[in-house]
Amino acid sequence: MSTARVRVRSLAKINLDLRVLNRRPDGYHDLRTIFQTVSLADTIDIECRPGRTRIDINSSFNISPNIIEKTADAILKATKKTARIGFVLQKRIPLGGGLGGGSSNAAAVLLALPALLGKPLSMEKRMEIAASLGSDVPFFLLGGTAVGIGRGTELYPLPELPSLPALLITPGIHVSTPDAYRALNRPQAESHAPARFQEAARHVAEGDPPAAWNVENDFEPVVFRQHSHLELIKGKLLKLGARPALMSGSGSTMFGIFANRQIRDRAEAWFRKEFADNQVRRVSLIRRGQYRAMWRRQLGAGLDTKLWPWQSQDRYAK
Ligand code: C5P
Numbered sequence: 001m002s003t004a005r006v007r008v009r010s011l012a013k014i015n016l017d018l019r020v021l022n023r024r025p026d027g028y029h030d031l032r033t034i035f036q037t038v039s040l041a042d043t044i045d046i047e048c049r050p051g052r053t054r055i056d057i058n059s060s061f062n063i064s065p066n067i068i069e070k071t072a073d074a075i076l077k078a079t080k081k082t083a084r085i086g087f088v089l090q091k092r093i094p095l096g097g098g099l100g101g102g103s104s105n106a107a108a109v110l111l112a113l114p115a116l117l118g119k120p121l122s123m124e125k126r127m128e129i130a131a132s133l134g135s136d137v138p139f140f141l142l143g144g145t146a147v148g149i150g151r152g153t154e155l156y157p158l159p160e161l162p163s164l165p166a167l168l169i170t171p172g173i174h175v176s177t178p179d180a181y182r183a184l185n186r187p188q189a190e191s192h193a194p195a196r197f198q199e200a201a202r203h204v205a206e207g208d209p210p211a212a213w214n215v216e217n218d219f220e221p222v223v224f225r226q227h228s229h230l231e232l233i234k235g236k237l238l239k240l241g242a243r244p245a246l247m248s249g250s251g252s253t254m255f256g257i258f259a260n261r262q263i264r265d266r267a268e269a270w271f272r273k274e275f276a277d278n279q280v281r282r283v284s285l286i287r288r289g290q291y292r293a294m295w296r297r298q299l300g301a302g303l304d305t306k307l308w309p310w311q312s313q314d315r316y317a318k
Pocket residue numbers: 027028029030031133134135136150151152177178181
């Protein structure tokens with residue numbers, strides 16, 4: 001192995017719908033969610049040299065324990081390789097904002113590092129490592145629109161949505177994810193997918209316009225109770241034409257999806273003027289076909305073409 005380097009984009013996600021069912025004996029909750037990749041991205045430069053194992057991370061943020069380091073470690077173990085690996089992380093996805101930034105970074109390393117090491121690693125093994133790193137990590141190995149069940153790690157791709165324009169509004173509010181789950185106070189019992197989730201997933205799967213989706217996020221009532229500002233943002237997004245407007249994950253980012261750019265741009269201008277304390281970001285929904293094309297561009301011949309057995313789903317990409 002000679003020195004190899006690559007620059008990759010690591011995209012954020014939103015939850016188009018999120019229902020939390022029962023508490024499980026392992027401390028997690030069973031979920032029913034719809035994940036969606038969006039265009040907001042961190043950039044990760046990865047350099048890999050032969051030698052004794054050493055992992056360096058250069059970033060303006062110091063997240064401990066660093067999920068990128070943990071991922072690199074797990075890949076070296078799984079491929080039985082040693083290497084000197086350097087990462088430079090440019091963070092744009094807000095931390096703790098419900099956008100899966102850390103999880104996305106982990107998945108980006110899972111997609112890129114085996115290619116740099118020149119070692120194949122099956123999708124099954126990558127999925128297994130991903131699930132051990134966090135509940136949202138496996139989704140980023142697929143991208144696009146997907147239903148997540150169980151802990152959120154069991155994934156079913158949905159047909160592609162159009163690349164609709166959206167806004168992400170992130171106030172400087174930190175919501176603790178474990179606290180949000182606790183506040184839901186779910187029973188420790190078996191339960192079934194709520195009919196309302198199945199209804200929402202069917203709307204998305206059948207390509208109904210977002211205005212007809214009827215989506216929900218179970219965390220909204222408990223998080224809004226503590227942070228009324230978030231409910232205010234939701235109301236403003238709806239008033240400015242977003243359909244739907246919802247919280248992502250356990251917050252605190254609120255998103256709005258818009259039928260076209262003009263409506264979105266008007267809403268963006270309003271938030272920048274009136275809610276100047278909040279971070280306002282314009283994004284678009286990223287389809288699975290676009291996500292995979294991005295990875296093909298980023299890794300070129302290094303991308304294992306056997307990684308994505310659901311190639312046939314790409315036919316939904318227009
Ligand atoms: O898997 P991850 O590390 O992202 O989860 C963070 C925390 O969120 C867990 O420790 C748990 O408290 C909660 N969680 C949960 N059920 C899930 C996912 C996360 O209770 N399906």
